[in-house]
Amino acid sequence: MMRATDLVLVLAMLLNFLVLGSSRLSAGIRAVALQGASLSLLPLLLHDGGAPTIHLMALGLGMLGLKGMLFPWLLFRAIREASMRREMQPLIGFTASLVAGILAAAVAFRVSTRLPLPSAPVSSFLIPTALTTILVSFIVLVSRTKALTQVLGYLMLENGIFLFGLVFAREMPLLIELGILLDLFVGVFVMGIVVFHIHREFDHIDTVHLTTLKG
Amino acid sequence: MTLLFGALILLVGSGMAALLLGRWPSVSKTVGVGGAVIGCLVGLVPAFQTLATSVARSWHAPWQVPYGELALGLDPLTAFFLVPIFGLGLLCALYGGRYLQHYRHRPFLHVSYTWFNLLVAAMAVVVAARNALLFLVAWEVMSLASFFLVTFEDERSDVREAGWTYLIATHLGTAFLLAFFALCGRYAGSLDFDRFRQMTTLPPAIAGALFSLGIIGFGTKAGFMPFHVWLPEAHPAAPSHVSALMSGVMIKMGIYGILRALTFLGPPPAWWGWLLVVIGLTSGILGVLFALAQHDLKRLLAYSSIENIGIIALGIGIGLLGRAMGHPLISFLGFGGALLHVLNHGLFKSLLFFGAGAVAQATGTREMEHLGGLLKRMPRTAIAFLVGCAAICGLPPFNGFISEWLIYSGSFRGILAFSGREGVASLAAILGLALIGGLAAACFAKVFGVVFLGSPRTDHASQAHEVGLAMTVPMGLLATACVVIGLWPAGALQLTLPAVAFLLGMGPEGLGQPWQEVQHALTLIGSIAVALIGVILLLALLRRKALARRQARESITWGCGYAFPTARMQYTASSFAQPLLLLFKGLLRTRFAEERPAGYFPSKARIASHTPDVAKEYGFRPIAMGVVRALDSLRWLQRGRVQWYLLYIVVTLVVLLIWKLGM
Numbered sequence: 001m002m003r004a005t006d007l008v009l010v011l012a013m014l015l016n017f018l019v020l021g022s023s024r025l026s027a028g029i030r031a032v033a034l035q036g037a038s039l040s041l042l043p044l045l046l047h048d049g050g051a052p053t054i055h056l057m058a059l060g061l062g063m064l065g066l067k068g069m070l071f072p073w074l075l076f077r078a079i080r081e082a083s084m085r086r087e088m089q090p091l092i093g094f095t096a097s098l099v100a101g102i103l104a105a106a107v108a109f110r111v112s113t114r115l116p117l118p119s120a121p122v123s124s125f126l127i128p129t130a131l132t133t134i135l136v137s138f139i140v141l142v143s144r145t146k147a148l149t150q151v152l153g154y155l156m157l158e159n160g161i162f163l164f165g166l167v168f169a170r171e172m173p174l175l176i177e178l179g180i181l182l183d184l185f186v187g188v189f190v191m192g193i194v195v196f197h198i199h200r201e202f203d204h205i206d207t208v209h210l211t212t213l214k215g
Numbered sequence: 216m217t218l219l220f221g222a223l224i225l226l227v228g229s230g231m232a233a234l235l236l237g238r239w240p241s242v243s244k245t246v247g248v249g250g251a252v253i254g255c256l257v258g259l260v261p262a263f264q265t266l267a268t269s270v271a272r273s274w275h276a277p278w279q280v281p282y283g284e285l286a287l288g289l290d291p292l293t294a295f296f297l298v299p300i301f302g303l304g305l306l307c308a309l310y311g312g313r314y315l316q317h318y319r320h321r322p323f324l325h326v327s328y329t330w331f332n333l334l335v336a337a338m339a340v341v342v343a344a345r346n347a348l349l350f351l352v353a354w355e356v357m358s359l360a361s362f363f364l365v366t367f368e369d370e371r372s373d374v375r376e377a378g379w380t381y382l383i384a385t386h387l388g389t390a391f392l393l394a395f396f397a398l399c400g401r402y403a404g405s406l407d408f409d410r411f412r413q414m415t416t417l418p419p420a421i422a423g424a425l426f427s428l429g430i431i432g433f434g435t436k437a438g439f440m441p442f443h444v445w446l447p448e449a450h451p452a453a454p455s456h457v458s459a460l461m462s463g464v465m466i467k468m469g470i471y472g473i474l475r476a477l478t479f480l481g482p483p484p485a486w487w488g489w490l491l492v493v494i495g496l497t498s499g500i501l502g503v504l505f506a507l508a509q510h511d512l513k514r515l516l517a518y519s520s521i522e523n524i525g526i527i528a529l530g531i532g533i534g535l536l537g538r539a540m541g542h543p544l545i546s547f548l549g550f551g552g553a554l555l556h557v558l559n560h561g562l563f564k565s566l567l568f569f570g571a572g573a574v575a576q577a578t579g580t581r582e583m584e585h586l587g588g589l590l591k592r593m594p595r596t597a598i599a600f601l602v603g604c605a606a607i608c609g610l611p612p613f614n615g616f617i618s619e620w621l622i623y624s625g626s627f628r629g630i631l632a633f634s635g636r637e638g639v640a641s642l643a644a645i646l647g648l649a650l651i652g653g654l655a656a657a658c659f660a661k662v663f664g665v666v667f668l669g670s671p672r673t674d675h676a677s678q679a680h681e682v683g684l685a686m687t688v689p690m691g692l693l694a695t696a697c698v699v700i701g702l703w704p705a706g707a708l709q710l711t712l713p714a715v716a717f718l719l720g721m722g723p724e725g726l727g728q729p730w731q732e733v734q735h736a737l738t739l740i741g742s743i744a745v746a747l748i749g750v751i752l753l754l755a756l757l758r759r760k761a762l763a764r765r766q767a768r769e770s771i772t773w774g775c776g777y778a779f780p781t782a783r784m785q786y787t788a789s790s791f792a793q794p795l796l797l798l799f800k801g802l803l804r805t806r807f808a809e810e811r812p813a814g815y816f817p818s819k820a821r822i823a824s825h826t827p828d829v830a831k832e833y834g835f836r837p838i839a840m841g842v843v844r845a846l847d848s849l850r851w852l853q854r855g856r857v858q859w860y861l862l863y864i865v866v867t868l869v870v871l872l873i874w875k876l877g878m
């Protein structure tokens with residue numbers, strides 16, 4: 001069991017770097033989807049003893065369905081309609097963001113040893129992975145300009161928060177997790193529409209150009 | 216206590232109902248005005264009960280907010296302030312119902328009833344609150360409700376600007392109050408007023424700091440110079456019944472706050488007294504001077520409110536001097552005069568604002584130079600306004616004379632009893648009051664003479680007609696109240712007696728000795744006033760009799776035997792005030808734009824004068840500009856890109872994390 005948990009966490013950690021390093025949007029979408037899908041296994045893996053309860057199953061399946069299938073499908077549809085494939089002008093280059101990602105991972109590992117926790121986490125990888133995912137998601141949010149990569153960043157941010165939540169409660173209250181999922185769903189849905197409309201009105205989906213309202 | 220709750224529930228409930236019933240304007244108006252009238256009537260009962268019995272009551276309930284408690288109380292000071300709140304609230308609601316009919320085609324008119332009722336309820340909670348948090352919440356509701364009432368005609372840019380000025384000023388004041396209560400809470404260990412009153416061992420420096428914070432915070436609401444900047448902007452912008460309520464009652468909440476704060480801070484040192492005397496003199500003299508220089512009727516009345524707040528501050532100052540030096544009679548005269556002036560100013564200033572509103576609606580303008588000759592066209596309004604003018608100048612036999620007489624007499628006794636700085640302060644109070652009185656008389660002679668006497672200067676004035684009964688009746692009631700207090704001053708002062716005794720920290724029987732002395736004098740004043748009215752009536756009768764057998768011919772005013780007299784030959788408001796203003800031109804800094812007549816047959820000439828507020832022009836505007844410039848230099852932070860803002864957040868979070876973990 002512990003091995004499987006660690007495996008999932010390492011996979012999630014590596015996927016962070018894939019998102020940072022790839023210029024193709026489709027690769028980014030796939031990586032985030034895979035990250036979400038693999039994390040959806042964690043509640044089941046961390047459940048110690050006995051048959052998994054119905055709500056754990058529902059949570060895992062819900063996460064898998066939303067993060068692993070529905071979101072990627074929505075995002076793929078968005079890039080198809082906006083007919084764009086690559087992040088052309090990141091504010092920070094791909095190599096530079098990879099280096100930043102490694103720095104973030106280093107900070108995360110350092111911080112995780114000092115963080116006062118209510119109880120020891122299930123795996124020593126859990127907190128570093130959670131923090132790295134959150135920090136990397138911020139790097140994505142800060143350095144990429146396309147509206148679609150922003151959506152990817154927010155999805156990763158949620159993954160990181162979910163991971164961090166596992167530290168405190170092995171079974172996150174169902175309602176809270178469902179609520180977060182619903183928020184995400186609505187968020188992605190709205191962003192998809194926004195991406196589509198920005199494209200239709202302005203011929204691009206670059207958030208850099210959304211500065212005309214600045215005072 | 217139950218009746219007070221009933222009044223609050225009626226006011227808030229009817230306000231909300233008026234909001235929900237907005238689809239049916241006449242129903243909404245009936246509910247809003249009716250609820251306010253009934254609520255105010257119900258609320259007056261416990262106020263008078265408490266004043267009659269001097270029994271303090273209180274009510275407590277838990278509140279989830281930290282340090283907060285729903286604590287309300289009724290003591291003589293609260294009850295005294297509830298009288299103008301509910302009494303004038305009632306009349307303003309009646310008048311306002313009719314006044315707003317003028318705007319009946321505006322959308323969202325019903326919201327105005329909601330805010331009005333909320334304002335009255337919030338003021339009642341302000342004076343009844345016994346917990347600092349509850350007090351601040353009520354204070355804020357009061358400020359916001361009045362802000363929305365001021366910005367009633369929000370399609371006009373000058374009204375919006377006045378609203379912003381008011382909002383910023385009132386929040387600056389609240390910031391000082393927050394500091395005041397936080398400091399009180401630190402020394403008392405609780406935010407309950409009962410605990411504040413037990414702070415017996417405050418170090419003098421802390422007590423002084425608290426007093427100064429209170430003076431600035433509450434003084435901003437009251438309109439002490441130089442914190443008065445919002446007053447001359449907000450009052451002209453607001454609808455007249457709102458100006459009446461704000462000027463008559465709401466600014467007195469600042470006075471209430473100062474008096475309440477004094478009960479927390481223990482025995483006052485003498486410098487508090489002369490500080491208030493100085494503030495009172497500044498506000499009073501500058502207020503009336505600026506009033507004299509205005510052409511806008513309501514702006515003039517707003518400056519005159521500052522003047523009267525100055526007189527009230529003078530009274531409190533004399534009262535504090537008396538208390539600090541251990542003279543109960545002087546402090547009784549000072550506090551009694553100040554409290555009575557609170558009531559009196561509420562009466563005549565509401566009356567004058569009602570009159571100004573009636574004039575503005577009948578003529579469509581507030582510009583005094585466009586008016587004239589309204590006495591014949593609006594006789595009822597004119598007579599009520601005349602009573603208000605005479606009362607506000609402090610002339611007998613009206614109520615203003617009584618409160619000013621009390622303060623005068625306190626100051627005279629102060630000169631005899633005190634020496635050194637305190638004696639000088641008393642002397643200055645007398646000289647200042649005399650100057651204020653003289654200038655006020657000039658100012659209101661100008662108002663009444665230019666607006667109601669003479670002949671109409673423009674079509675605005677010549678086509679005016681009397682306003683409806685719902686507007687003249689409240690004016691009549693207020694004018695009657697001014698006369699009644701003037702004729703029966705002992706009764707009016709008796710109303711303030713429990714509150715003064717409470718302020719001096721004793722029971723009402725403790726003031727027996729000074730009260731006997733003053734009562735005697737006041738009865739004499741009352742009888743002289745009755746005699747004065749009798750003589751005037753007798754003279755009027757004689758005049759009528761003498762004229763009965765002759766033929767009297769009426770001619771236009773300022774006819775002067777000219778062949779072709781025109782209304783433009785009359786004194787204007789500016790020309791009437793000009794000689795006096797010339798004396799004080801260094802203070803007033805009036806700006807003139809003129810085109811002098813030139814040549815042997817001058818064809819045209821023009822002069823326009825404008826007196827901007829000195830404190831605003833040379834004090835607040837530069838400061839505000841400096842703040843704007845300083846903040847402008849932070850403009851580079853606003854990049855307009857979501858990425859930058861996220862970066863700020865990340866950097867902050869990471870720095871906090873690392874700092875907190877001590878790495």
